[in-house]
Amino acid sequence: MDFIYSAKIKKLFFVDVIEILTDSIQPRKYWNDLKKKLKNEGSELSDKIGQLKMIAKDGKNRLTDVVNTKNLLRLIQSIPSPKAEPFKIWLAQVGSERLDEIADPEKAILRGADFYRAKGYTEGWINQRLQTIEMRKELTDEWKNRGIENERDYAILTNEMTKVWSGLSVQDYKKYKGLKKENLRDNMTNIELVLNMLAEVTTTGISKNENPTTFNESKQIAKRGGNIAKNARLEYEKEIGKSVISPINAKNKILLEVNKNNEDK
Secondary structure, eight states: OOOOEETTTTEEEHHHHHHHHHOOSOHHHHHHHHHHHHHHTTOSGGGGOEEEEEEOTTSSEEEEEEEOHHHHHHHHTTOOOTTTHHHHHHHHHHHHHHHHHHHOHHHHHHHHHHHHHHTTOOHHHHHHHHHHHHHHHHHHHHHHHTTOOOHHHHHHHHHHHHHHHHSSOHHHHHHHTTOSSSOSGGGOOHHHHHHHHHHHHHHHHHHHHHOOOSHHHHHHHHHHHHHHHHHHHHHHHHHHTSOSOOOOOGGGHHHHSHHHHHHHO
16 A cells, blocks of 8 residues: 655555455544544554655645554554455554464574565575674664663664774775665675674674773674674775675575585686
8 A cells, every 4th residue: 555655764654555455435533533533542652653744736835644653553554444454453463473472482583584584585594684683683682781772872883893804994885785774684695794793793792891980881792793703804804805895785685605605617
């Protein structure tokens, strides 16, 4: 379904969703009635709805209610419509799977492997990627233990570490690979994944050993972890005579598994 979406601010315009899911000829009235119903039921969602000026059918800029993805899915559950039913079934399924994974984390790993397999990644690359996910979680858990919980701070620390080991910021690295919103790690070769994982593992180890108490201390440790991976990268590049920082992305998933590609040659 083609919901109107603003990528820049990650908001969805709910009146358009109402119109699609209900076929209402008065979607704005439907939405206003639904908001009143939710408020009467004690829902706090009304407080999480923002407004943006959008061009209306009359050509004028008018304030329009917008919500993020999480709250949109919550609101869809309140719409009594056959078209909304598939979303509700899907949400129930996802919730059930998530509870199963909490009880048995191995199921989450297997589901992740199936996800990459369905997208056409090679088995060798998938095995490497799953290891990096585990190492990444250990690192973010360590940062959390140091009082760092903000996603923005995680991004800053990751960027510092990446700049040191690869010579590129995360944003520049993505541009080099021709990416926009795609996950950088999902577009790394297995060698890039290994080096990135080395940076994360060593950063985790140094942090656990030194117990930093400030964000700046953690930033310096992230740089040191990145430097260890940088030295490994430079040594490897000296042996093979070329850079391992590659423009290859997931459009050609076979090439992401560097060793396999070399064997095929």
